[in-house]
Amino acid sequence: xxxxxxxxxxxxxxxxxxxxxLCFLALLVSGVEILxxxxxxxxxxxxxxxxxxxxxxxxxxxxxxxPTGYGYVLxxxxxxxxxxxxxxxxxxxxxxxLYVVFALFQGHFRKDLLPARGDLSWKGISAVIARHxxxxxxxxxxxxxxxxxxxxxxxxxxxxxxxxxxxTGLAMSPAxxxxxxxxxxxxxxxxxxxxxxxxxSVLLVLFLLVHVVMVCLTGFRSRMRxxxxxxxxPDMERV
Amino acid sequence: MSRISRRxxxxxxxxxxxGASGLAAAAKLAQRYGLIPPDGGGLYGPGETxxxxxxxxxxxxxxxxxxxxxxxxxxxxxxxxxxxxxxFQRLQExxxxxxxxxxxxMAARPATFSLAELKSFPxxxxxxxxxxxxxxxxxxxxVGVPLSHILGVVGTLPQARFVVYxxxxxxxxxxxxxxxxxxxxxxxxxxxxxxxxxxxxxxxxRLRVPRQLGYKSVKYITRLxxxxxxxxFGKGLGSASPEGGYAWYAGI
Numbered sequence: 001x002x003x004x005x006x007x008x009x010x011x012x013x014x015x016x017x018x019x020x021x022l023c024f025l026a027l028l029v030s031g032v033e034i035l036x037x038x039x040x041x042x043x044x045x046x047x048x049x050x051x052x053x054x055x056x057x058x059x060x061x062x063x064x065x066x067p068t069g070y071g072y073v074l075x076x077x078x079x080x081x082x083x084x085x086x087x088x089x090x091x092x093x094x095x096x097x098l099y100v101v102f103a104l105f106q107g108h109f110r111k112d113l114l115p116a117r118g119d120l121s122w123k124g125i126s127a128v129i130a131r132h133x134x135x136x137x138x139x140x141x142x143x144x145x146x147x148x149x150x151x152x153x154x155x156x157x158x159x160x161x162x163x164x165x166x167x168t169g170l171a172m173s174p175a176x177x178x179x180x181x182x183x184x185x186x187x188x189x190x191x192x193x194x195x196x197x198x199x200x201s202v203l204l205v206l207f208l209l210v211h212v213v214m215v216c217l218t219g220f221r222s223r224m225r226x227x228x229x230x231x232x233x234p235d236m237e238r239v
Numbered sequence: 240m241s242r243i244s245r246r247x248x249x250x251x252x253x254x255x256x257x258g259a260s261g262l263a264a265a266a267k268l269a270q271r272y273g274l275i276p277p278d279g280g281g282l283y284g285p286g287e288t289x290x291x292x293x294x295x296x297x298x299x300x301x302x303x304x305x306x307x308x309x310x311x312x313x314x315x316x317x318x319x320x321x322x323x324x325x326x327f328q329r330l331q332e333x334x335x336x337x338x339x340x341x342x343x344x345m346a347a348r349p350a351t352f353s354l355a356e357l358k359s360f361p362x363x364x365x366x367x368x369x370x371x372x373x374x375x376x377x378x379x380x381x382v383g384v385p386l387s388h389i390l391g392v393v394g395t396l397p398q399a400r401f402v403v404y405x406x407x408x409x410x411x412x413x414x415x416x417x418x419x420x421x422x423x424x425x426x427x428x429x430x431x432x433x434x435x436x437x438x439x440x441x442x443x444x445r446l447r448v449p450r451q452l453g454y455k456s457v458k459y460i461t462r463l464x465x466x467x468x469x470x471x472f473g474k475g476l477g478s479a480s481p482e483g484g485y486a487w488y489a490g491i
Binding site: 038045050078079082084086088090091173176177178 | 282283285286287289290294297298301302303304306310312314315316318319368370371372373374375376377378449450451452483484485486490491
């Protein structure tokens with residue numbers, strides 16, 4: 001495999017990666033801000049402080065109407081948070097679409113993300129897990145391609161978590177619910193959609209944390225350089 | 240400059256020009272078909288415009304979901320309201336017989352209606368979901384006059400594009416476009432869950448816009464103004480919400 005011309009990450013992958021990163025951080029900050037105005041979760045269609053919650057987060061709220069057990073109310077910043085949340089969501093979705101269309105055309109999913117049939121066995125997966133647990137450094141080959149765990153995580157994020165967080169987000173919209181009622185019913189109602197939206201966001205944040213930790217452990221500078229310039233090290237060509 | 244990079248430059252230039260003119264054409268079309276919200280300028284204007292335009296295309300005639308009576312939230316949650324003052328108290332003591340709803344602006348026959356007159360109009364009952372931007376919600380039965388009926392009675396002029404509505408509470412005013420104003424489920428509500436509309440829920444009169452978040456369903460409405468432009472109202476952003484930092488269009 002003396003393919004020395006191709007960069008580690010193509011230009012579209014790099015650009016969409018960083019735009020998505022920015023959008024995700026904006027969505028996270030604004031999402032937390034929206035959440036603290038009512039840190040209670042319900043199942044079904046309706047939910048309010050007179051309805052027993054599925055669970056509530058042990059945090060103070062930004063509205064005095066929510067009983068939290070705290071003697072104070074956080075400042076309310078919902079206005080700009082909502083504007084920012086929806087604008088970032090648009091940029092994130094459009095960027096994601098660009099990425100998916102490009103990746104389909106370029107064979108990015110097939111070449112870089114779809115695990116090889118042989119790797120998909122329990123044996124193959126547990127070998128990678130064991131290597132992680134023993135804190136073995138990544139092999140030379142892994143600096144240039146993803147191992148089976150990485151492939152599965154990226155595919156899960158791209159094809160399950162992101163679609164689900166978009167779907168549950170849209171299902172909370174009264175106008176979208178009027179046009180596509182089945183998209184809400186399937187989820188179990190608008191409050192159920194809100195609850196699922198929360199859990200999927202938590203999973204995405206977990207992914208982000210593991211992702212950043214792994215980047216740091218495997219060489220922050222070279223991984224960052226690879227995602228910015230396309231090459232893990234200056235003048236590094238694959239031989 | 241190498242051949243490759245010149246070709247790249249030309250392609251990029253062409254793509255950028257096509258993109259820019261495409262955007263300009265889209266903006267012009269959006270303007271013509273009323274797909275740009277009044278708060279479509281500024282930092283968050285692009286996101287708001289995309290949301291409003293997309294939802295106007297997808298949901299213009301869609302009906303809000305209606306629920307079974309056994310899904311009504313008991314008891315419903317009444318959000319906090321600022322003290323309504325002595326004038327409201329006096330009206331309430333008189334069973335709101337002196338409450339008036341004035342309809343003016345682009346109407347052939349501007350009029351003022353009493354509560355009794357409004358209740359004599361054809362009524363519609365619907366069990367819909369009211370969701371607050373904070374995240375909570377409840378389901379209730381609402382009874383009222385379809386706003387479209389009132390707009391018909393006063394003879395709305397064809398150039399009308401928005402209906403502005405004001406609350407008895409100073410500073411509370413909102414507006415909706417004609418797609419929502421003429422929508423069959425948009426009500427001037429005077430009843431709730433089988434009785435009169437309680438004061439805590441906006442009684443005696445509340446606008447119900449079930450395809451948008453709760454803050455568009457303004458309580459204690461006293462005046463409707465039909466207009467072709469929102470520029471002359473307040474700061475020109477469409478309603479009090481964007482002036483307070485919230486989106487004008489709340490179909491989210």
